[in-house]
Amino acid sequence: MPKGHQVNFYLDADDTRQVETIARSIGPVVLIHDRSCQPLPRVLDSLFHFDGEQQLFFYYLVQPEFLDAVLMQHVPAQGYWTVDDLRSPVIELSTCFCDGVILRRGRLYYVDGFYDSEDNWVYHSDSFRKWAKTLLAKTRRTLTRLDTVAYIGQGAKAWLETSGGKLSVM
Secondary structure, three states, X not given: OOXXXXXXXXXXXXXXXXXXXXXXXXXXXXXXXXXXXXXXXXXXXXXXXEEOOEEOOEEEEEOHHHHHHOXXXXXXXXXXXXXXXXXXXXXXXXXXXXXXXXXXXXXXEEEOEEXXXXXXXXXOOHHHHHHHHHHHHHHHHHOEEOOOOEEEOHHHHHHHHHHOOEEEOO
């Protein structure tokens, strides 16, 4: 069973930009969409990307040198390709949705490795695992621990204290 690592958080837009800044402070980062119309990752320029009028809330972070190692899976019934986040050296970033009343939890998540087609355990590269571990650790140090499960950014904390809003897991 793959070992996953995550940090759950509540972030507003400024807090999200801060997490992106943290990622870029560790080294170059490529943002990719979770879906593509072709078997290649769809590179984005911002964590605030809109598909039509709808903002995306689900991304992957990858180091430029590993972009070619990102594997895509075809979803024929839907007509798109999606990132194989188990076998690819990527960090999942689910950003937080806020409608002014509730703020939904987001997370950073990655796995150490995967089982190949012959049931052999394969670790992702040492450099990927070091980069991912560093990003999650720096993110935790930057945010405030909210409870045993999640952290909160300064902007989200201020919103929560002044808006009467609520935090939501889903």
